Amino acid sequence: MMKGKLLRLVFCSLLVLCSLAPVWSQVASQIIQNAVEKSSSDNSSLPAIIQEVEKAASTADASNQRSLYTFLGSLTEQLGDYGTAAAWYAKAAGISAAPAPNTPVFTSEELVLAAVRCSLSCGESQKAEGYLAFLENSTNEKTKAYVGLYKMWSTLSTVSSNQQLSEPVATLQSYATMTSMKWVRSSVYLTLWYITGNAEWSSKLQKEYPESAEAAIVTGAAKLLPTPFWFFLPRTEIADNSAAENTVVSEKQATGTSSGGNHSSGNHSGGMNSANTTAESHVIVRQQVGFFRNKENAENLVTRLSEAGFKSDITQEKRASGTSYFVVTVPEDAQKTMGLKLKTAGFECYPVFADE
Numbered sequence: 001m002m003k004g005k006l007l008r009l010v011f012c013s014l015l016v017l018c019s020l021a022p023v024w025s026q027v028a029s030q031i032i033q034n035a036v037e038k039s040s041s042d043n044s045s046l047p048a049i050i051q052e053v054e055k056a057a058s059t060a061d062a063s064n065q066r067s068l069y070t071f072l073g074s075l076t077e078q079l080g081d082y083g084t085a086a087a088w089y090a091k092a093a094g095i096s097a098a099p100a101p102n103t104p105v106f107t108s109e110e111l112v113l114a115a116v117r118c119s120l121s122c123g124e125s126q127k128a129e130g131y132l133a134f135l136e137n138s139t140n141e142k143t144k145a146y147v148g149l150y151k152m153w154s155t156l157s158t159v160s161s162n163q164q165l166s167e168p169v170a171t172l173q174s175y176a177t178m179t180s181m182k183w184v185r186s187s188v189y190l191t192l193w194y195i196t197g198n199a200e201w202s203s204k205l206q207k208e209y210p211e212s213a214e215a216a217i218v219t220g221a222a223k224l225l226p227t228p229f230w231f232f233l234p235r236t237e238i239a240d241n242s243a244a245e246n247t248v249v250s251e252k253q254a255t256g257t258s259s260g261g262n263h264s265s266g267n268h269s270g271g272m273n274s275a276n277t278t279a280e281s282h283v284i285v286r287q288q289v290g291f292f293r294n295k296e297n298a299e300n301l302v303t304r305l306s307e308a309g310f311k312s313d314i315t316q317e318k319r320a321s322g323t324s325y326f327v328v329t330v331p332e333d334a335q336k337t338m339g340l341k342l343k344t345a346g347f348e349c350y351p352v353f354a355d356e
Contacts, residue, residue, distance in 0.1 A: 028067045028100055031056045046336055050075065062097035069095070070106060077118055080339060080351050081284075083127075086118035090131060109135060109143045116150045120229050125154045145183040148175065149191075156195070159234045169196060176204075190214040195235050287338050287349040290328035298326035305330065308345050 035049050050072065057068035073088035093111035106114075112131050119128035128150065135147050152175070156168050175181045175188045186209040193201035202218040209215050216222035289312065290301045298314050305312045305328070312330045329352060332338045342349045 027060060027064045028071070028103055031068060032071060046079070062095050063100040066092050066095040066097055067100045067103040070099075070104075070111065073111075073114060073118075077114075080349070082118040082122035083124060086115040086122075086124070086127065086131070089115040089118065093134075109138055109140060113143065113146050113150070120150065120153055120157065123157065123229060125157045128154045141180060142183045145181050148181060149184040149187055153191070153229070156191075156233055157229060162234065162236055165195065165234055165236065176201075185209075186212045186214040190217060193218060194230070195233060197236060284332045284336060284339075284351045284353055286329040286331055286352040287342055288327060288329050288352050289342060289347050289349045290326075292326045292328070293324075295326045298328050301328050305347065308347070310342065310345070310347075 031053060035053055038049055038052075053068060053072060053075075057065050057072070060068060069088050069092035073085045073092060075085075076082075076088060077085035089111045092106075093108040093115065099105050112134050116128045116131045119125070119131060132147055132151060132154070135143060138144055138147065152168060152171055156165075159165060159168065169192065172188055172192050176185060176192065181188060186205060189201045189205045189209075192198065193205065205212065205215045205218050213222060289305065290298060292298045292301075295314075302312050302314060310330050312328055315327045315329070316324055317327055318324045330338060330342060330349070332351075333341075339349050339351060
Protein backbone atom coordinates (compact mmCIF):
# COMPACT_ATOMS: atom_id res chain seq x y z
CA MET A 1 0.00 0.00 0.00
CA MET A 2 2.91 2.37 0.75
CA LYS A 3 4.31 1.75 -2.70
CA GLY A 4 0.93 2.45 -4.27
CA LYS A 5 0.77 5.77 -2.46
CA LEU A 6 4.23 6.69 -3.72
CA LEU A 7 3.38 5.89 -7.32
CA ARG A 8 0.16 7.87 -7.07
CA LEU A 9 2.15 10.76 -5.60
CA VAL A 10 4.61 10.63 -8.48
CA PHE A 11 1.80 10.51 -11.01
CA CYS A 12 0.10 13.51 -9.43
CA SER A 13 3.36 15.46 -9.20
CA LEU A 14 3.84 15.10 -12.94
CA LEU A 15 0.47 16.70 -13.55
CA VAL A 16 1.47 19.89 -11.77
CA LEU A 17 5.16 20.05 -12.69
CA CYS A 18 4.56 22.71 -15.32
CA SER A 19 1.54 24.30 -13.64
CA LEU A 20 -0.68 22.48 -16.12
CA ALA A 21 -3.47 19.97 -15.56
CA PRO A 22 -3.69 17.70 -18.64
CA VAL A 23 -4.30 13.95 -18.49
CA TRP A 24 -2.16 11.13 -19.84
CA SER A 25 -2.86 9.66 -23.25
CA GLN A 26 -4.70 6.35 -23.27
CA VAL A 27 -1.57 4.26 -23.89
CA ALA A 28 0.61 5.93 -21.24
CA SER A 29 -2.28 6.18 -18.81
CA GLN A 30 -3.00 2.47 -19.01
CA ILE A 31 0.63 1.53 -18.45
CA ILE A 32 0.92 3.79 -15.43
CA GLN A 33 -2.44 2.71 -14.01
CA ASN A 34 -1.33 -0.91 -14.22
CA ALA A 35 1.86 0.00 -12.36
CA VAL A 36 -0.13 1.72 -9.60
CA GLU A 37 -2.48 -1.25 -9.21
CA LYS A 38 0.38 -3.74 -9.02
CA SER A 39 2.19 -1.61 -6.46
CA SER A 40 -0.78 -2.01 -4.10
CA SER A 41 -0.03 -5.69 -3.68
CA ASP A 42 1.99 -6.69 -0.62
CA ASN A 43 4.05 -9.03 -2.79
CA SER A 44 4.91 -6.45 -5.41
CA SER A 45 8.45 -5.34 -6.22
CA LEU A 46 9.09 -1.75 -7.20
CA PRO A 47 12.19 -2.64 -9.26
CA ALA A 48 10.07 -5.18 -11.18
CA ILE A 49 7.31 -2.62 -11.73
CA ILE A 50 9.81 -0.06 -13.00
CA GLN A 51 11.28 -2.69 -15.31
CA GLU A 52 7.81 -3.42 -16.72
CA VAL A 53 7.19 0.28 -17.43
CA GLU A 54 10.59 0.49 -19.08
CA LYS A 55 9.87 -2.58 -21.22
CA ALA A 56 6.51 -1.16 -22.29
CA ALA A 57 8.13 2.16 -23.17
CA SER A 58 10.77 0.46 -25.30
CA THR A 59 8.13 -0.78 -27.74
CA ALA A 60 5.93 2.34 -27.71
CA ASP A 61 5.98 5.05 -30.34
CA ALA A 62 8.27 8.02 -29.82
CA SER A 63 5.64 10.30 -28.29
CA ASN A 64 4.58 7.74 -25.69
CA GLN A 65 8.21 6.86 -25.03
CA ARG A 66 8.92 10.46 -24.18
CA SER A 67 6.04 10.59 -21.70
CA LEU A 68 6.85 7.24 -20.09
CA TYR A 69 10.55 8.03 -19.75
CA THR A 70 9.53 11.25 -18.05
CA PHE A 71 7.38 9.21 -15.65
CA LEU A 72 10.30 6.87 -14.96
CA GLY A 73 12.49 9.90 -14.24
CA SER A 74 9.96 11.29 -11.78
CA LEU A 75 9.45 7.92 -10.09
CA THR A 76 13.14 7.17 -9.59
CA GLU A 77 13.72 10.74 -8.38
CA GLN A 78 11.00 10.27 -5.75
CA LEU A 79 12.70 7.03 -4.70
CA GLY A 80 15.96 8.92 -4.16
CA ASP A 81 17.78 7.22 -7.06
CA TYR A 82 18.88 10.56 -8.49
CA GLY A 83 21.49 9.23 -10.91
CA THR A 84 19.00 6.93 -12.62
CA ALA A 85 16.36 9.69 -12.63
CA ALA A 86 18.79 12.05 -14.38
CA ALA A 87 19.39 9.45 -17.09
CA TRP A 88 15.66 8.92 -17.67
CA TYR A 89 14.99 12.66 -17.91
CA ALA A 90 17.87 12.99 -20.36
CA LYS A 91 16.61 10.11 -22.46
CA ALA A 92 13.13 11.65 -22.59
CA ALA A 93 14.63 14.98 -23.64
CA GLY A 94 16.58 13.26 -26.41
CA ILE A 95 13.38 12.10 -28.15
CA SER A 96 12.54 14.67 -30.80
CA ALA A 97 8.87 13.72 -31.00
CA ALA A 98 6.30 15.88 -29.27
CA PRO A 99 4.83 14.57 -26.00
CA ALA A 100 1.93 12.18 -26.53
CA PRO A 101 -1.46 13.90 -26.97
CA ASN A 102 -3.16 14.83 -23.70
CA THR A 103 -0.05 14.23 -21.61
CA PRO A 104 1.76 16.79 -19.45
CA VAL A 105 3.84 18.98 -21.73
CA PHE A 106 7.49 19.31 -20.74
CA THR A 107 9.91 20.94 -23.14
CA SER A 108 13.23 19.27 -23.81
CA GLU A 109 14.93 22.12 -21.97
CA GLU A 110 12.81 21.50 -18.87
CA LEU A 111 13.71 17.81 -18.97
CA VAL A 112 17.42 18.58 -19.33
CA LEU A 113 17.20 20.94 -16.34
CA ALA A 114 15.56 18.10 -14.38
CA ALA A 115 18.51 15.88 -15.33
CA VAL A 116 20.90 18.56 -14.11
CA ARG A 117 19.03 18.94 -10.83
CA CYS A 118 19.13 15.18 -10.19
CA SER A 119 22.82 14.95 -11.10
CA LEU A 120 23.64 17.69 -8.60
CA SER A 121 21.48 15.94 -5.99
CA CYS A 122 23.70 12.87 -6.07
CA GLY A 123 26.97 14.78 -6.29
CA GLU A 124 27.66 14.16 -9.99
CA SER A 125 28.77 17.67 -10.92
CA GLN A 126 30.57 16.54 -14.07
CA LYS A 127 27.41 14.94 -15.44
CA ALA A 128 25.49 18.08 -14.50
CA GLU A 129 27.96 20.16 -16.50
CA GLY A 130 27.58 17.76 -19.43
CA TYR A 131 23.82 18.17 -19.47
CA LEU A 132 24.13 21.95 -19.09
CA ALA A 133 26.24 22.05 -22.25
CA PHE A 134 23.09 21.17 -24.23
CA LEU A 135 21.48 24.39 -23.01
CA GLU A 136 24.27 26.86 -23.74
CA ASN A 137 22.52 28.28 -26.80
CA SER A 138 19.04 28.49 -25.28
CA THR A 139 17.11 31.65 -26.05
CA ASN A 140 14.55 31.05 -23.30
CA GLU A 141 15.08 33.56 -20.49
CA LYS A 142 13.84 31.23 -17.78
CA THR A 143 16.08 28.42 -18.98
CA LYS A 144 19.08 30.74 -19.06
CA ALA A 145 18.40 31.80 -15.47
CA TYR A 146 18.32 28.19 -14.30
CA VAL A 147 21.46 27.40 -16.27
CA GLY A 148 23.25 30.24 -14.47
CA LEU A 149 22.06 29.02 -11.07
CA TYR A 150 22.88 25.37 -11.73
CA LYS A 151 26.33 26.23 -13.06
CA MET A 152 27.02 28.09 -9.84
CA TRP A 153 25.69 25.16 -7.78
CA SER A 154 27.95 22.84 -9.75
CA THR A 155 30.93 25.09 -9.03
CA LEU A 156 30.08 25.24 -5.34
CA SER A 157 29.86 21.45 -5.14
CA THR A 158 33.54 21.22 -6.13
CA VAL A 159 34.84 23.91 -3.75
CA SER A 160 37.06 22.34 -1.11
CA SER A 161 37.84 25.29 1.18
CA ASN A 162 36.35 28.51 2.48
CA GLN A 163 39.07 30.44 0.66
CA GLN A 164 37.55 29.32 -2.65
CA LEU A 165 34.13 30.68 -1.76
CA SER A 166 34.78 34.36 -2.44
CA GLU A 167 34.32 34.24 -6.22
CA PRO A 168 31.14 32.09 -6.22
CA VAL A 169 29.63 34.27 -3.48
CA ALA A 170 30.41 37.41 -5.48
CA THR A 171 28.75 35.90 -8.55
CA LEU A 172 25.67 34.91 -6.59
CA GLN A 173 25.46 38.39 -5.09
CA SER A 174 25.42 39.84 -8.60
CA TYR A 175 22.70 37.34 -9.58
CA ALA A 176 20.61 38.61 -6.65
CA THR A 177 20.24 42.01 -8.33
CA MET A 178 19.95 40.97 -11.99
CA THR A 179 16.51 41.22 -13.61
CA SER A 180 17.33 38.29 -15.87
CA MET A 181 17.70 36.05 -12.80
CA LYS A 182 14.25 36.83 -11.40
CA TRP A 183 13.13 33.26 -12.10
CA VAL A 184 15.63 31.86 -9.61
CA ARG A 185 16.18 34.79 -7.24
CA SER A 186 14.61 33.03 -4.24
CA SER A 187 17.01 30.11 -4.77
CA VAL A 188 19.92 32.54 -5.05
CA TYR A 189 18.94 34.14 -1.74
CA LEU A 190 18.65 30.73 -0.09
CA THR A 191 22.06 29.65 -1.38
CA LEU A 192 23.72 32.85 -0.18
CA TRP A 193 22.12 32.51 3.24
CA TYR A 194 23.07 28.86 3.50
CA ILE A 195 26.76 29.26 2.65
CA THR A 196 27.39 32.62 4.37
CA GLY A 197 25.01 32.60 7.34
CA ASN A 198 24.27 36.26 6.60
CA ALA A 199 20.81 37.17 7.92
CA GLU A 200 20.46 39.73 5.12
CA TRP A 201 19.54 36.96 2.69
CA SER A 202 17.04 35.25 4.97
CA SER A 203 15.41 38.65 5.56
CA LYS A 204 15.16 39.24 1.81
CA LEU A 205 13.57 35.85 1.35
CA GLN A 206 10.95 36.44 3.99
CA LYS A 207 10.20 39.95 2.75
CA GLU A 208 10.17 39.36 -1.03
CA TYR A 209 9.03 35.72 -1.17
CA PRO A 210 7.08 35.12 2.06
CA GLU A 211 5.05 32.23 0.63
CA SER A 212 7.97 30.44 -1.03
CA ALA A 213 9.45 27.10 -0.03
CA GLU A 214 12.79 28.87 0.41
CA ALA A 215 11.31 31.24 2.99
CA ALA A 216 9.80 28.27 4.81
CA ILE A 217 13.28 26.75 5.04
CA VAL A 218 14.91 29.78 6.63
CA THR A 219 12.08 30.11 9.16
CA GLY A 220 12.26 26.44 10.06
CA ALA A 221 8.77 25.62 8.74
CA ALA A 222 10.32 23.26 6.16
CA LYS A 223 13.60 21.47 5.57
CA LEU A 224 15.76 20.94 2.54
CA LEU A 225 15.77 17.43 1.17
CA PRO A 226 18.68 15.58 2.78
CA THR A 227 20.73 15.11 -0.39
CA PRO A 228 24.53 15.06 -0.62
CA PHE A 229 24.52 18.35 -2.56
CA TRP A 230 23.21 20.49 0.28
CA PHE A 231 24.91 18.66 3.10
CA PHE A 232 28.39 18.99 1.61
CA LEU A 233 27.99 22.46 0.14
CA PRO A 234 30.83 24.56 1.59
CA ARG A 235 29.88 27.04 4.29
CA THR A 236 31.70 29.89 5.96
CA GLU A 237 32.64 29.41 9.59
CA ILE A 238 29.84 31.73 10.65
CA ALA A 239 27.26 29.75 8.72
CA ASP A 240 28.61 26.40 9.84
CA ASN A 241 28.45 27.33 13.50
CA SER A 242 25.12 29.13 13.40
CA ALA A 243 21.83 27.76 14.66
CA ALA A 244 20.64 27.95 11.07
CA GLU A 245 22.44 24.72 10.32
CA ASN A 246 19.95 22.76 12.35
CA THR A 247 17.12 24.55 10.56
CA VAL A 248 18.29 23.77 7.04
CA VAL A 249 19.62 20.27 7.44
CA SER A 250 18.72 18.61 10.73
CA GLU A 251 21.56 16.44 11.96
CA LYS A 252 18.97 13.77 12.61
CA GLN A 253 18.00 13.79 8.94
CA ALA A 254 21.05 14.91 6.93
CA THR A 255 22.57 12.36 4.56
CA GLY A 256 25.47 12.21 2.16
CA THR A 257 27.41 9.98 -0.20
CA SER A 258 29.92 7.50 1.05
CA SER A 259 33.61 8.08 0.36
CA GLY A 260 33.63 4.86 -1.64
CA GLY A 261 31.30 6.36 -4.21
CA ASN A 262 28.48 3.91 -3.67
CA HIS A 263 25.89 6.54 -4.55
CA SER A 264 27.45 7.32 -7.89
CA SER A 265 25.67 5.97 -10.93
CA GLY A 266 28.66 5.85 -13.21
CA ASN A 267 26.98 3.99 -16.06
CA HIS A 268 24.73 6.86 -17.05
CA SER A 269 25.47 8.38 -20.41
CA GLY A 270 26.23 12.06 -20.69
CA GLY A 271 24.59 12.07 -24.13
CA MET A 272 21.00 13.11 -24.61
CA ASN A 273 19.97 10.11 -26.70
CA SER A 274 20.94 7.27 -24.38
CA ALA A 275 20.39 6.49 -20.74
CA ASN A 276 22.63 3.39 -20.86
CA THR A 277 20.96 2.19 -17.67
CA THR A 278 17.96 0.34 -16.32
CA ALA A 279 16.20 0.24 -12.99
CA GLU A 280 18.47 -2.67 -12.06
CA SER A 281 21.78 -0.95 -12.88
CA HIS A 282 22.54 -0.92 -9.15
CA VAL A 283 21.26 -2.94 -6.23
CA ILE A 284 20.13 -1.06 -3.14
CA VAL A 285 21.76 -2.69 -0.11
CA ARG A 286 21.08 -0.15 2.64
CA GLN A 287 19.17 3.05 3.36
CA GLN A 288 21.24 5.88 4.81
CA VAL A 289 19.25 7.71 7.47
CA GLY A 290 21.81 9.97 9.11
CA PHE A 291 25.23 11.53 8.62
CA PHE A 292 26.79 13.28 11.61
CA ARG A 293 29.89 15.01 12.85
CA ASN A 294 28.90 14.12 16.42
CA LYS A 295 28.80 10.42 17.37
CA GLU A 296 26.32 11.06 20.16
CA ASN A 297 23.80 12.37 17.63
CA ALA A 298 24.28 9.22 15.57
CA GLU A 299 23.67 7.07 18.64
CA ASN A 300 20.52 9.06 19.46
CA LEU A 301 19.20 8.37 15.96
CA VAL A 302 19.93 4.65 16.33
CA THR A 303 17.86 4.71 19.53
CA ARG A 304 14.96 6.44 17.77
CA LEU A 305 15.11 3.95 14.92
CA SER A 306 15.14 1.03 17.36
CA GLU A 307 12.09 2.40 19.15
CA ALA A 308 10.33 2.57 15.77
CA GLY A 309 11.22 -1.06 15.03
CA PHE A 310 14.22 -0.58 12.72
CA LYS A 311 17.62 -2.21 13.13
CA SER A 312 20.44 0.18 12.23
CA ASP A 313 24.23 0.41 12.26
CA ILE A 314 26.83 3.16 12.68
CA THR A 315 29.96 3.31 10.54
CA GLN A 316 32.70 5.93 10.68
CA GLU A 317 34.11 7.69 7.63
CA LYS A 318 37.05 10.05 7.39
CA ARG A 319 37.05 12.73 4.68
CA ALA A 320 40.03 14.13 2.84
CA SER A 321 39.73 17.21 5.03
CA GLY A 322 40.51 15.02 8.04
CA THR A 323 37.02 15.35 9.50
CA SER A 324 35.36 12.13 10.66
CA TYR A 325 31.66 11.50 10.16
CA PHE A 326 29.32 8.90 11.59
CA VAL A 327 26.91 7.26 9.15
CA VAL A 328 23.66 5.63 10.26
CA THR A 329 22.21 3.04 7.87
CA VAL A 330 19.39 0.50 7.83
CA PRO A 331 19.70 -2.73 5.77
CA GLU A 332 17.44 -2.94 2.71
CA ASP A 333 14.74 -5.61 2.91
CA ALA A 334 14.09 -8.36 0.37
CA GLN A 335 11.09 -6.53 -1.09
CA LYS A 336 13.12 -3.33 -1.60
CA THR A 337 10.59 -1.38 0.43
CA MET A 338 12.75 -0.25 3.36
CA GLY A 339 13.01 3.30 2.03
CA LEU A 340 9.23 3.59 1.91
CA LYS A 341 8.88 2.09 5.39
CA LEU A 342 11.38 4.55 6.83
CA LYS A 343 9.76 7.56 5.17
CA THR A 344 6.33 6.43 6.30
CA ALA A 345 7.69 6.26 9.86
CA GLY A 346 9.01 9.81 9.53
CA PHE A 347 12.67 9.13 8.76
CA GLU A 348 14.27 10.69 5.68
CA CYS A 349 16.63 8.31 3.91
CA TYR A 350 18.88 7.93 0.90
CA PRO A 351 19.62 4.63 -0.93
CA VAL A 352 23.10 3.12 -0.80
CA PHE A 353 23.97 1.00 -3.83
CA ALA A 354 26.31 -1.97 -4.11
CA ASP A 355 28.79 -1.61 -6.95
CA GLU A 356 28.39 -4.39 -9.47
